[in-house]
Amino acid sequence: MNILAYDRTSCILCGARLESNARKWCAKEIRVLYTSSVDCTQATLSGVGIIRHGSIVQVPIDPNVVDMSRQPRGLDEREGFIKARLHSLKRHQHTQTLRQHGTLFVRPLVPFLWGFAIHSFCWDMLNAESAPDLQVLFQACLSMPLSRSGALDWGHDYIGLIDPVPIEDPRGSKLGAKDLMGDWWRHSTPSQIPEIQELVEAEHIAPSTAQPMPEKGQEIPIAGDRFLSLPTELREMVLFNLPSKDVYALKLASPVFANMQLPDGFWASRFEFDHEFGYVLEARSSRPQFWRSLYFAMDRLKENPAISLSGRFRVWELSSMLKHQLREAVHPACHGEPVIGLIEPQHSSEWLKTQWQTATRGLVNEPDFFEFGCRPLRTRVVQVPTPLRLDRVVVSFARVGTEKYISGLELLIHNDSSIKIGCAGRGEKQIEVDKNLLPICGWHLALGMSGIQGIAAVMKDGSLSSWVGKYEDLPRYSLRGGGGDLLAMKAEFDAFRMVSLSIHTSNMETTTWINHLPWKYLCPWMPEIPPDHYILDGSGQEYAHWYMGMEGGTDVGKSRPIDAFYFGGSHGELLPLLKEIIVYSLAGTTIQITGVEFTYTDSSRDRFFGMITSDPDAEDEIEENPEEAKFSVPIDGPGGERIKGIDVLYTKLFDTRPMLKGLKIRTNRRTAEVLPAPVLNKRKIASNILDSSEYPSQVLDQQRTVDVSKNWITLEPRGQELVGIYAVLGWNMIENFGLISMNRS
Known part of the structure; x- marks a missing residue:
């Protein structure tokens, strides 16, 4: 059996990696939630297995088997056990992929088992009071992305263990592992806390010096308390279901509740899953005799700096979060054929x-x-x-x-x-x-x-x-x-x-x-879909048809929208204020343009387009970072200079989509070319910024230190006024550049 993972396997609940070198024995005890490749609708829970040999663990088929001493130590298949491999699994290696009319479905070549792993103790916590539906849990795990740390992305940070970090798509995110995502159990073991077990099993617990719940307030007569009309059973039900801090407040406000003796059942309710000591699983199995004394003893234990309960509390919190998440599941009431x-x-x-x-x-x-x-x-x-x-x-x-x-x-x-x-x-x-x-x-x-x-x-x-x-x-x-x-x-x-x-x-x-159908309706847009009075020119149609025909896979490029950017304002009102265009570039294996800044006579209107890789306020960017540079193209907007068209040059690295490498900004007065190129020492960026009215193109060709493609693509706006640009923005790259124009009428 294989565990669905990236390059390491983590517990689906607490996020800790499952490793044979874990220092705590309980961190090696796991269960597996698995199914067959032939039928994904029958999720099954295994018994408890121990990680003994690297990435392989023997797990009992019977979920009731939890006795570690009965497990075989060899790696051969034994009757009643399944061998689980805790490593990366690509299911398509075992499947035949079929497509019909753009829809994908999978036919297994051979039956095999696969699934997800969870610590035995984490399962016990998740299973406390009410067992989750295994099929719903399995489908929930299938629905979540896997980070490279091996943890499922449930939309939270595992209570501080991981950081959301950007992926290649600037509008997407994934989980980036902190060092804490390792065997954090070694610092704070959630199971096997001897001090808790001793308290639960104790025949006598020292009396508490904690402040008792407040008594009746003298200024409020009992006759005016509306809770007086409630039967005693209902009042007890209210107390049992409220958090302790709210019970304290209620007894301060209500003479009727202040005069009520808190029964032993109330203190026992504090150890139910949704109350403050719901993580004390030992109390459910041992059923101690002195619930009130145990409550205050646990309160003291929680404040003891020598005893860490943070791991236990973390698993309890994550269990509560997952229980609430599973209640949101679509299954089984999903309407439609x-x-x-x-x-x-x-x-x-x-x-x-x-x-x-x-x-x-x-x-x-x-x-x-x-x-x-x-x-x-x-x-x-x-x-x-x-x-x-x-x-x-x-x-x-x-x-x-x-x-x-x-x-x-x-x-x-x-x-x-x-x-x-x-x-x-x-x-x-x-x-x-x-x-x-x-x-x-x-x-x-x-x-x-x-x-x-x-x-x-x-x-x-x-x-x-x-x-x-x-x-x-x-x-x-x-x-x-x-x-x-x-x-x-x-x-x-x-x-x-x-x-x-x-x-x-x-x-x-x-x-x-x-x-x-207009191509703009075949792909997503940011910040909104361009209204019909705008005219679009460029390679956006190519991208839209590529996006429309996507057939699955994990190519982040197929999740990017097209960004529309109106540097001239929605109706050209900013064109007379435009004074400068600043182009940013980044040098790596290849050199590409990463962003464009438009500045105006009113600086409050300055705007950026793309992934700006450097601080726009830095004065000497080349000296600060030899891999980044910015180039200025002055525009005399107040004097009537207007952009009439833009030529683009693309570069391609391996099997990536073409990235924007150069721009020729054509105005009603001149043509300015921005073509970043590496100098001979490859440690700085030199820019060829041309003005056709001052420099012959052959001179600039001699200044280039590397050969570049001469296949410039000319973009001419069909509208009378060029007011914007659009492109597909990636991490440090711009693709499918185009123009947005409109007619003055």
């Missing part, structure tokens, strides 16, 4: 033949580990009436970590019927549709790296409803098909959230529909 998928291979594949326009970002279809993005587990399809006239749309959300994602939609039709797709029914917000009941022809979506976070309806006349959910600072996608009537919708979900939304319209019966 099921279509064949990763965890639902038994369903129909008829809809796979349908043409769809799909809005998604960072989608990973292959069943391997992935570092960022999202993985679809189930697919649902609904047919809608034509034309689709709605009263409103009820949007359901699920929280994953600190972010909220759409988990389902309910379309409320004007004839009092409704259509649900996904985990609808726990709606939190509504889209109010135009009161004239215009037909809906599509959707605008705000796409996070892990799912859809915001949505608005597109009406037949092109108008847009109000947004619901998070949409600011997220790439937006216009899902409107080929302009025909909306016939069907398809959504893909992981364990918690909607990760893609597709539509099928009346004019999408053949593959030629894509040729009649």
Whole structure:
């Protein structure tokens, strides 16, 4: 059996790496949550195994086997045991990948077992009071990216153990391991704390000197206390369910509760999972006789600097977080007609033949580990009436970590019927549709790296409803098909959230529909999709078609939006204020332009475009960092100088997409060329900034110290006024550069 991992394996709960050289014995005791490659719908929990030999561990098949002394020490397969390998697993090495109409599904070549690992003690904590649904837990693990530290990205930092750090996509993030992600159990063991066991098993515990709960306040008469009307049983229930600090406050405020004797059951309730000593698992098994004394003894133990409970507290907190996360799961109430998928291979594949326009970002279809993005587990399809006239749309959300994602939609039709797709029914917000009941022809979506976070309806006349959910600072996608009537919708979900939304319209019966749709509707945009009065020129169409045809994988480039940047303002009002363009470059294996700064006579309007690799206020950047440089192109905007076109030069490194290497900025007065080139010692950057009115091009050719491509691409704006640029921005690179122009009328 293999454990799904990157290059190391970590516990799915606490994030600590699973290693045979762990100093604490309990850190080597693990269980495995696994399934078969043939059937991903039957997750199974193993018994407790011990990591003894590097990356291999024997785990019992029977989940009730926890006695370490019964385990075999050899590495051969034994009856009743499974050999688990704690190393990187790429499932496609064992599978045949099939594609049909852009949809991927996997057929195993040979059956094999695979899954995720968890410390035995972490499982005991997660299993306390209520056992999680194994299938839901398995699907939740499948839905989360894996960091290079081996920890699943649940949307939190494992209580300070890891840092979110940027990946290649500046708008994505992944988990970067701190040194603390190693065997942190060696510093604070969460299990086997002798002092706790001694207290639980003690026949007598020394009396506490802690301040007792307050008595009745003399200024409040009992007759005026409204709690007096509650039966005693209900009052006790209130006390048992409140946190201790709130019980203290209640007894200060209410004479009735102040006069109540706190029964032994109250002190016992403090050791239930959701209360302050829920991490004392020993109390559940031993059932001590002196709950009140144990409570105050644990309170003293918690303050003892010689005894560290931080590890135990960390596992308890993470268990509570995971329990709450699993309650957000889509399973099993996922509305719509099921279509064949990763965890639902038994369903129909008829809809796979349908043409769809799909809005998604960072989608990973292959069943391997992935570092960022999202993985679809189930697919649902609904047919809608034509034309689709709605009263409103009820949007359901699920929280994953600190972010909220759409988990389902309910379309409320004007004839009092409704259509649900996904985990609808726990709606939190509504889209109010135009009161004239215009037909809906599509959707605008705000796409996070892990799912859809915001949505608005597109009406037949092109108008847009109000947004619901998070949409600011997220790439937006216009899902409107080929302009025909909306016939069907398809959504893909992981364990918690909607990760893609597709539509099928009346004019999408053949593959030629894509040729009649403006290319700007085939990819996501930042900060928003350009309005129709803007004219787009450049290589954006090439990128959009490449994006539209993506077929899974983990290429971060296929998750990047196109950024639109209006240096002239939305209507050209900033062009008379433009005074300078500063181009930034970075030297590495190759040299590329990384960012452009536009400065104005009013400095408060200065703006940046791209990934600025250096401090724009640094005066001598070449001397401070020989790999970075910036080059200035003056523009006399107040005097009437205007940019009339831009030529671009690309460079390519290995199998990367072409990156922007040079610019020729053509104005109504001159042409300025910015072409960073390395000098002979390769330790500084020299810039060829040309002005065609002053220098002949052949002189500049002689100044170059390396050969560069002469295949400049000329970009001419079709509009009368060039007001902006667009590009795909990566980490220290710019791709698919283009122009945004408009007509003065």
